[in-house]
Amino acid sequence: MQSLSVRSSLPWLGAFKRKAVLTTFSVLLPVLSASAMAADLTIGFSQIGSESGWRTSETESIKAEAERRGYDLKFSDAQQKQENQIKAVRSFIAQGVDGILLAPVVETGWDQVLKEAQRAKIPVVLIDRGVAADPSLYLTKVASDFKEEGSLAASWLAAKTNGRCNIVELQGSVGSSAAIDRKTGFDSIISNFPNMTIIRSQSGSFTRAGGKEVMESFLKAEGGAKNICALFAHNDDMALGAILAMKEAGVKPTKDILVVSIDAVPDIFKAMADGEANATIELNPHLGGPAFDAILASKKGTKVDKWIKANGPLYLPDTAAAEYAKRK
Amino acid sequence: MKKNNFLHKHQKTLAPLLSLVLIILVTASITPGFLSIKIVDGHLFGSLLDILHRATPTALVALGMAVVIGTRGIDLSVGAVIAISGAVTAVLTVNTDFPVWLVVLCALGTGVVCGLWNGILVSVFNIQPIVATLILMVAGRGIAQMITEGQIVTFHSDVLDAIGNGYFLAFPIRVWIAIGMIVLTVLVMRKTALGLFIEAVGANVRASRLVGIEARLLVLSAYVFSGFCAAMSGIILAADIRGADANNAGLWLELDAILAVVLAGASLAGGRIYLLLTIVGVLIIQTLTTAILTSGLPAQYNLVVKATIILAVLLIQSPKTRQWLSGFFSKNKNAGKSSAGEASTDKRSAKP
Numbered sequence: 001m002q003s004l005s006v007r008s009s010l011p012w013l014g015a016f017k018r019k020a021v022l023t024t025f026s027v028l029l030p031v032l033s034a035s036a037m038a039a040d041l042t043i044g045f046s047q048i049g050s051e052s053g054w055r056t057s058e059t060e061s062i063k064a065e066a067e068r069r070g071y072d073l074k075f076s077d078a079q080q081k082q083e084n085q086i087k088a089v090r091s092f093i094a095q096g097v098d099g100i101l102l103a104p105v106v107e108t109g110w111d112q113v114l115k116e117a118q119r120a121k122i123p124v125v126l127i128d129r130g131v132a133a134d135p136s137l138y139l140t141k142v143a144s145d146f147k148e149e150g151s152l153a154a155s156w157l158a159a160k161t162n163g164r165c166n167i168v169e170l171q172g173s174v175g176s177s178a179a180i181d182r183k184t185g186f187d188s189i190i191s192n193f194p195n196m197t198i199i200r201s202q203s204g205s206f207t208r209a210g211g212k213e214v215m216e217s218f219l220k221a222e223g224g225a226k227n228i229c230a231l232f233a234h235n236d237d238m239a240l241g242a243i244l245a246m247k248e249a250g251v252k253p254t255k256d257i258l259v260v261s262i263d264a265v266p267d268i269f270k271a272m273a274d275g276e277a278n279a280t281i282e283l284n285p286h287l288g289g290p291a292f293d294a295i296l297a298s299k300k301g302t303k304v305d306k307w308i309k310a311n312g313p314l315y316l317p318d319t320a321a322a323e324y325a326k327r328k
Numbered sequence: 329m330k331k332n333n334f335l336h337k338h339q340k341t342l343a344p345l346l347s348l349v350l351i352i353l354v355t356a357s358i359t360p361g362f363l364s365i366k367i368v369d370g371h372l373f374g375s376l377l378d379i380l381h382r383a384t385p386t387a388l389v390a391l392g393m394a395v396v397i398g399t400r401g402i403d404l405s406v407g408a409v410i411a412i413s414g415a416v417t418a419v420l421t422v423n424t425d426f427p428v429w430l431v432v433l434c435a436l437g438t439g440v441v442c443g444l445w446n447g448i449l450v451s452v453f454n455i456q457p458i459v460a461t462l463i464l465m466v467a468g469r470g471i472a473q474m475i476t477e478g479q480i481v482t483f484h485s486d487v488l489d490a491i492g493n494g495y496f497l498a499f500p501i502r503v504w505i506a507i508g509m510i511v512l513t514v515l516v517m518r519k520t521a522l523g524l525f526i527e528a529v530g531a532n533v534r535a536s537r538l539v540g541i542e543a544r545l546l547v548l549s550a551y552v553f554s555g556f557c558a559a560m561s562g563i564i565l566a567a568d569i570r571g572a573d574a575n576n577a578g579l580w581l582e583l584d585a586i587l588a589v590v591l592a593g594a595s596l597a598g599g600r601i602y603l604l605l606t607i608v609g610v611l612i613i614q615t616l617t618t619a620i621l622t623s624g625l626p627a628q629y630n631l632v633v634k635a636t637i638i639l640a641v642l643l644i645q646s647p648k649t650r651q652w653l654s655g656f657f658s659k660n661k662n663a664g665k666s667s668a669g670e671a672s673t674d675k676r677s678a679k680p
Binding site: 052056175205207208209210213216218220240248 | 375565571577618623627
């Protein structure tokens, strides 16, 4: 282990030299453990931007994971522009990083730059979104499965209501993959229960104001809450808006209408702690671990799945107060 | 014949009003209970109330927009101003000990500053209104995101809650606020010479300057008024969800406001303002939205249905259709009597 201390005393030599030193040692000492070898990985991470709280926590989680493992993480914020991401990936290739994490802002237009990375033998891991390119061009995709999130919400609701429930649904933005897949996943489960039906379904555009307005109209159209057993919202923000609408109409959320939603934003934990929401499923932002593991595995020559599903757990009110304190 | 004259004289007023009534009636026939109004907790409760409640932010913005359009301008930045004033409201409520009236004053002040910015670009630097206000439309949302640091900032304040969702004399407080603003604006525009001046500037800047109207100041104040109205709307929208959503608050609201002004029969070329009809236009748009939501229509049809009906209303309003319709009626009622003269009498009816 003396060799390691020598190496760490030479940080000014820069990433390239450190890597060269490491390579020498790893040739000399093939028994060097994987974690020690990993200590010197340099990873490039091209993030979309910081447009939502979720994305910010994803960035922070990946940075923290890299620090924990002692990786050198080169971070680039693309500010919602694909051209910035392509530039960032090219500069990562030029710097000769060991792996690239890419959260693609759009699906198309990545073939060229992915080919360049492949030619440089640098594995690319897609983070939280997919691309429309040949799967051989990237190592893997680490992302949640929206369908499974929808299914999980439906399974929880089926168990909670013994398969007997009139559901109102707040869809996300029409045509978005999160809205389509969460609906598909949810429907696939409730179709097994003849007494579970979606009586109303409308788009609340993933926003609080949208969720509130649509829930108001649901309550008017159904003549109050007596015919509604549960609300399934494609994201927490719409659920939070709907909870306001219920309270203003004199309906008690969780008592008159069960509330289940997806994402696990901090405010929904507050609502759960206050007894106004029943369950949320986390859209997992902790994608750094599985992504780095995939890069390590590919370095060792292990085959990696093309889609590593990193689904988050379902949270219930009992842990809500603690989770809220943690996330605030 | 007298009745026919009445129809002609008020065609412009009647078209939007009849469209509104028609939309409400059709919806009521599709959705049972749409017209029912109950009293819950001492205030009115029902879909029609929802329409009024939901229409207030758009109505306030449309009021400012109507005045700006009257000066031959346009204000694309109102949606962004809504986001900014909402953000200011939320952040000040959460992070400072300011009393509510000061928070509201600061938020309104931000709107006035935004309006001043637009107005100076348009009236002092002579930048085309669509370009000048586009700058703030794009940048403003970014400013709001900077204020909220990209998060939805939730707050709690009893007074703001009341503004967003409280009731007074059985009606939502925000509806009273909107009514107050509308009455005030109509009085100022119609009982003083200001309305006439603004329309004159919109119709012909040079001529109005020659007769001694301070055109520059008038245009500037129109944008300030619009910014003020947008800020009011922003406070209400933030109070409504008890949080400032910089990404989504007031998104595309500028387009609804412009549409409402146009539905009222105003010309984007300026010189004509119909304040009360603009409010009818807002109600048409909101009734459609609420009707679609209560009807159980699949979400992906929302926009197409809305657009089709708006198109129909606009077609009914177009001078060509009206000419054609009035020709059709006169031929039926008193065969042969020429209607060409009458059809062109509705050039400029200066009414709110």
